Amino acid sequence: MRRRCVITGMGAVTPCGNDVDEFWNNIKNGVSGIDYITKFDTEGFKVKIGGEVKNFNPEQYISKKDVKRNDLYSIYAIAAAKQAYDMSGLKDEEIDHDRFGVIVGSGIGGLMTINEQIVKLVEKGPSKVSPLFIPMSISNMAAGNISIMFKAQGISENVVSACATGTSSIGEAYLKIVDGYQDIMIAGGSEASITPIGVAGFANLTALSTNPDPKKASRPFDKNRDGFVMGDGAGMLVLEELEHAIKRGAKIYAEIVGYGSSSDAYHITAPCPDGSGGAKAMRYAIEEAGIKPEDIDYINAHGTSTPANDGAETASIKLALGEHAKKVAISSSKSMTGHLLGAAGAIEAIVCVKAIEDDFAPPTINYETPDEECDLDYVPNVGRSMRIRYALSDNLGFGGHNAVLCFKKWEGR
Amino acid sequence: MFERIREIIAEQTGKDVEEITMETNVKTDLEADSLDLFQIINDIEDEFDVKIENVEGIETVGDVVKIVEEGKKD
Numbered sequence: 001m002r003r004r005c006v007i008t009g010m011g012a013v014t015p016c017g018n019d020v021d022e023f024w025n026n027i028k029n030g031v032s033g034i035d036y037i038t039k040f041d042t043e044g045f046k047v048k049i050g051g052e053v054k055n056f057n058p059e060q061y062i063s064k065k066d067v068k069r070n071d072l073y074s075i076y077a078i079a080a081a082k083q084a085y086d087m088s089g090l091k092d093e094e095i096d097h098d099r100f101g102v103i104v105g106s107g108i109g110g111l112m113t114i115n116e117q118i119v120k121l122v123e124k125g126p127s128k129v130s131p132l133f134i135p136m137s138i139s140n141m142a143a144g145n146i147s148i149m150f151k152a153q154g155i156s157e158n159v160v161s162a163c164a165t166g167t168s169s170i171g172e173a174y175l176k177i178v179d180g181y182q183d184i185m186i187a188g189g190s191e192a193s194i195t196p197i198g199v200a201g202f203a204n205l206t207a208l209s210t211n212p213d214p215k216k217a218s219r220p221f222d223k224n225r226d227g228f229v230m231g232d233g234a235g236m237l238v239l240e241e242l243e244h245a246i247k248r249g250a251k252i253y254a255e256i257v258g259y260g261s262s263s264d265a266y267h268i269t270a271p272c273p274d275g276s277g278g279a280k281a282m283r284y285a286i287e288e289a290g291i292k293p294e295d296i297d298y299i300n301a302h303g304t305s306t307p308a309n310d311g312a313e314t315a316s317i318k319l320a321l322g323e324h325a326k327k328v329a330i331s332s333s334k335s336m337t338g339h340l341l342g343a344a345g346a347i348e349a350i351v352c353v354k355a356i357e358d359d360f361a362p363p364t365i366n367y368e369t370p371d372e373e374c375d376l377d378y379v380p381n382v383g384r385s386m387r388i389r390y391a392l393s394d395n396l397g398f399g400g401h402n403a404v405l406c407f408k409k410w411e412g413r
Numbered sequence: 414m415f416e417r418i419r420e421i422i423a424e425q426t427g428k429d430v431e432e433i434t435m436e437t438n439v440k441t442d443l444e445a446d447s448l449d450l451f452q453i454i455n456d457i458e459d460e461f462d463v464k465i466e467n468v469e470g471i472e473t474v475g476d477v478v479k480i481v482e483e484g485k486k487d
Contacts, residue, residue, distance in 0.1 A: 063427055064427030065426060065427030066427075067427075068424075068425065068427065069448075124459075128455060128459075130451075130452060130455070131447075131448045131451050131452075132448055132452075
């Protein structure tokens with residue numbers, strides 16, 4: 001019999017709150033975490049808004065010295081992992097460290113460090129570049145740090161698939177557990193790309209909203225959507241093999257029952273407009289769960305608020321779910337958090353687990369004008385109490401990556 | 414000058430400014446490794462507009478102050 005994988009811990013550092021409870025409470029109530037960028041002077045930038053992490057104290061999680069030795073993306077990852085580990089109730093002395101792994105990704109890695117050190121190189125010369133430049137900026141260092149922190153001596157990897165990174169990382173970690181390679185995994189994604197070079201790059205790609213109103217700019221599935229809003233933060237899960245979790249009496253928050261992954265193999269930044277690639281990933285996840293499309297109650301959509309994504313994603317959902325697409329509740333939490341790139345799938349997995357736990361579908365805020373291309377139920381503006389037994393989390397990344405997770409309510413063995 | 418150097422060293426090593434005196438050993442008392450020392454020297458060079466060559470000879474905070482003072486005279 002195939003092993004089963006359950007979620008026993010969660011941690012979040014987001015624009016909408018620096019722990020899971022605060023984050024979920026804001027998402028449930030449609031509270032936006034997007035505001036004017038404060039991390040750098042946006043004079044001369046086309047885009048001046050973002051979903052920054054606020055009131056975050058890194059020294060709550062690591063020493064002052066380590067704060068200086070890590071990029072913010074890595075610090076967010078460590079903080080979220082620490083929260084998830086504490087929530088899981090795992091005890092170091094009871095863990096088989098060789099069976100404890102980490103798969104944590106980041107879409108870009110330490111972009112602020114790269115930005116600052118290149119300025120240093122150009123302005124002051126090569127001898128002034130920090131010896132910590134490389135370890136601080138490489139995108140595997142979040143995974144490396146988390147393994148070090150918990151002495152997790154099993155698999156330690158950085159799975160990167162742009163904006164699908166969080167979902168791919170959790171999906172790959174889930175496979176490591178069900179396939180028998182590991183018993184405990186910390187999995188998720190982290191990002192801190194609100195930086196001068198990041199904002200300029202995404203803005204010139206015309207991927208970002210140029211709406212100056214921070215509370216209104218991210219409007220997934222709305223006809224007047226004009227791009228995404230960048231966000232910073234991290235989400236982490238503790239995944240555990242079912243028997244391992246039961247044996248130690250752990251509280252189980254939900255089960256992962258399916259993971260689907262595919263490639264559009266179409267274009268570097270645009271999704272295939274017919275949504276066929278995304279639909280395949282959804283179908284694979286549903287099939288692996290051994291359920292029918294009609295069993296899906298809620299979908300946390302990628303819903304970036306770009307004209308291209310939301311149309312193609314709607315087409316994907318219709319292709320994968322058929323007639324049931326019209327009945328399923330769909331929402332995009334990016335309307336509140338902005339787009340956390342490599343961390344998006346990770347914090348959205350947490351939204352799915354909480355939605356299942358509370359039987360509550362959170363809203364898509366800023367939904368004002370219906371779009372004929374996006375004609376499904378996006379839970380507009382106000383969340384909804386409803387029975388949620390199965391939920392999908394959908395994420396798509398530049399490069400044509402599609403990744404989907406299927407979560408199930410924990411109803412006992 | 415000592416005040417500013419002390420601040421730079423405290424910032425990089427994560428120690429309190431008060432802990433640092435002229436006699437403090439950078440490596441043993443402050444647990445600074447070669448990476449910290451590189452960063453400290455870098456920041457001091459920028460702050461005082463000097464070039465520090467003989468990093469190997471540095472043991473105490475007093476050594477750092479002396480090197481900067483000598484560099485300023487040149």
